[in-house]
Amino acid sequence: MKLAVVGGGSTYTPELIDGFARLRELLPIEELWLVDTDPDRLRLVGGMSERMFRAAGHPGRIVPTSDLVAGVSDADAVLIQLRVGGQDARQGDETFPHECGCIGQETTGPGGFAKALRTVPVVLNVADVVRRHAKPGAWIVDFTNPVGIVTRALLQEGHRAVGLCNVAIGFQRRFAKLLGVDHTEVALGHVGLNHLTWERSVAVGGIDRLPDLLGAHLGELAEEIELPASLISLLGSVPSYYLRYYYAHDEVLREQLNAPTRAEAVRKVEHELLDLYADPSVDTKPEQLAQRGGAFYSEAAVDLIASLTGDRGDVQVVNLRNDGSLPFLPDDHVIEVSATVGADGVRALPIEPLPADLAGLIGHVAGYERLALDAAVHGGRDRVLRAMLAHPLVGQYERAEKLTDLLIAGNREHLAWAK
Incomplete structure (x- = not known):
């Protein structure tokens, strides 16, 4: 099997490499091509990845390259993990909304x-290069945020794509630990849009253990997602920590205005990681990588690619077409739910009807996402303004206008239509 990672110079990549090395029986990679436009990062991350494979006794070949065509040619699957504009752009995403009283976050809201x-x-x-040069039927696995919008963009253009996020697998591992069972025994009733999800059930052996978890660990779970225990009790489900940007927007904004940005923290960690990757004696995943984020990312990626290429037919949480699963959304919208995964694709499991508050928020954000994708594909200030106004965390015309102009001014070099 040949696997390509586009954005392979990311400091995340050794997290992937660690999973590929540990789980090589599940995903037998013969060639792993790391594609990136940054030659320095490619050299450091590529060297680190090669040492990790050798130290783990993995027989696969790692090939760092800046040539996208070579990297994806004849690949069985391509994983995309890009950050256009790097941490500098992320710093902007996390700060320009503050000028209008909105949270600054890299996947949620104006940022x-x-x-x-x-x-x-x-x-x-x-993706167009993948379509022309990868193996026929090769899968694109999108880990690039915002995953829901990006995955829908790919599907809209007819690509064989599925989106991946590590929120669900993190909850699965956490719930398994609290229940004292192996994570493979835990099936989540995970539902929503990417970074807008709730855990509505936690099944072990076909029995929903969520009531037990809320009874015995409510305070602990509330502390982890930084939301009130009373809110979790009211909902009867566990929201993703990304719901804090909605349920506690003003509190989060106050915190952001009085603390360094996440971009600044990540930049510091990345410098430390790159120094470690440059050390020829380092051949295992550094502890500092845990501070970078992406917990269990490698396990989620291995599981997904193994099932797509090996036709295991197991259940995983992915981003896929709605196709009637949530009847209040268009069929072509992308949702994040539990689904069966096999060589012929992904199919959402049946979903119990959602309460009006969850369905309403999902529908509101989905409307914004559709307008956002239209703006991303076709450009133009009016499209950007309309999408901005539609976001539930904006919702006021004067604010949306100012945010639109700030966004365009700060991102002009990355927007072909705005140059």
């Missing part, structure tokens, strides 16, 4: 919209 505008055209260009 997430900016990331989508920068990212969608680049990912679609990559």
Whole structure:
């Protein structure tokens, strides 16, 4: 099997390499091509990846390259993990919304919209190369945020794509630990849009253990997602920590205005990681990588690619077409739910009807996402303004206008239509 990672110079990549090395019986990679436009990162991350494979006794060949065509040619699957504009652009995403009293976040709200505008055209260009040069039927696995919007962009253009996020697998591992069972025994009733999800059930042996978890560990779970225990009790489900940007927007904004940005913290960690990757004696995943984020990312990626290429037919949480699963959304919208995964694709499991508050918020954000994708594909200030106004965390015309102009001014070099 040949696997290509586009954005392979990311400091995340050794997390992937660790999973590929540990789980090589599940995913027998013969060639792993790391594609990146940054030669320095490619050299450091590529060297580190090669040492990790050798130290683990993995027989696969790792090939760092800046040549996208060579990297994806004859690949069985291509994983895309890009950050267009790097941490500098992320710093902007996390700060410009503050000028209008909105949270600054790289996947949610105005900052997430900016990331989508920068990212969608680049990912679609990559996907076109994959379509021409990878093996017929090769899968594209999108780990590039905002995953829901980017995955829909790919599917809209007819690509064989599925989106991946590590939120669900993190919850699965956490719930398994609290219940004292192996994570493979835990099936989640995970539902929503990417970074807008709730865990509505936690089944072990076909029995929903969520009531037990809420009874015995409510305070602990509330502390982890930084939301009130009373809110979790009211909902009867466990929201993703990304719901804090909605349920506690003003509190989060106050915190952001009085603390360094996440981009600044990540930049510091990345410098430390790159120094470690440059050390020829380092051949195992550094502890500092845990601070970079992406917990269990490698396990999720291995599981997904193994099932897509090996036709295991197991259940995983992925981003896929709605196709009637949530009847209040268009069929072509992308949702994040539990699904069966096999060589012929992904199919959502049946979903119990959602309460009106969850369905309403999902529908509102989905409306924004559709307008955001239209703006990302076709460009134009009016499209950006309309999508900005539609976001539930914006919702006021004067604010949306100012945010639109700030977004365009700060991202002009990445927006072909705005140059």
